[in-house]
Amino acid sequence: MNKPLLAALATLAVTGVGVAPAAASPAAPAARAVSFAGTVALSNCSGSVVRLPASEDDDPALVMSNGHCLETGFPAAGEVVVDQPSSRTFGLLNASGTRVGTLRAGRIAYATMTDTDVSLYRLTSTYAQIRSTYGISPLTLNDTRPAAGTAITVVSGYWKRTYACNVDGFAYRLKEGEWTWKDSVRYTSACQTIGGTSGSPVVDNATGKVVAVNNTGNEDGGRCTDNNPCEVAEDGTVTVRKGINYAQETYRIPACFGPDSKLDLSRSGCVLPKP
Secondary structure, eight states: OOOOHHHHHHHHHHHOOOOOSOSSOTTOHHHHHOOOTTEEEOSSSEEEEEEOTTOOTTSEEEEEEOGGGOTTOOOOTTOEEEEEEOOOEEEEEOTTSOEEEEEEEEEEEEEESSBSOEEEEEEEEEHHHHHHHHOOOOEEBOSSOOOTTOEEEEEETTTTEEEEEEEEEEEEEEEETTEEEEEEEEEOTTOOOOTTOTTOEEEETTTOOEEEEEEEEOSSOOSSBTTBOEEEOTTOOEEOOTTOEEEEEOTTSGGGBOGGGOBOTTSTTOOSOOO
């Protein structure tokens, strides 16, 4: 996983890497088109206010981050968290990255680190209330799989920093320590995400929709260890790509939610892991 915040700060201190805006080239017009509006800062990670393609304005809003960003710690391999109480808060950002308000969760709707690495919080505010109070609309989850070569931007609400690159390809299986993820997005090398960017939305520059959630990268060239995920092909071949980062696709999420932002893992087409 992208390192927890304290480890990230230590790395920044040792390497001298700053937290200046945007690892992407300022000359890239596609990257400039993606803003911070609707992203959030967690206590240790990044996230975003997201809507489903069929969401209504009066539905409770959802915040998406990583499973490994849960306030209760990393879910174990095979563990799925569903409909648990939460009062976690999120700092809501506007287009320029300024914090304009605080949102609060009522429930953890869903979280896991099995097959994917995602958490979805159900807020105490509706999409309409957030728009009325702050003038900010949610990001929309795309319900189709991204394509290789897609120009993307990883938007970190924690660091108020963006990373622009492309979808390089997909890992059939991505294995890191005890966890295994399916069909993960592999970035081209320009997206050098760091600790604190975990949970950032990965935005398709052409559509403005979210296609994945940022979650990990191979830091040291290790093979399938914590902070050093490896790719496992369908035939079992293992590939290590030092310095390359990854995200988990999100197009499967909409099928698992019904009206009023309520999770229903029994819905037709829902393939998210079940408890």
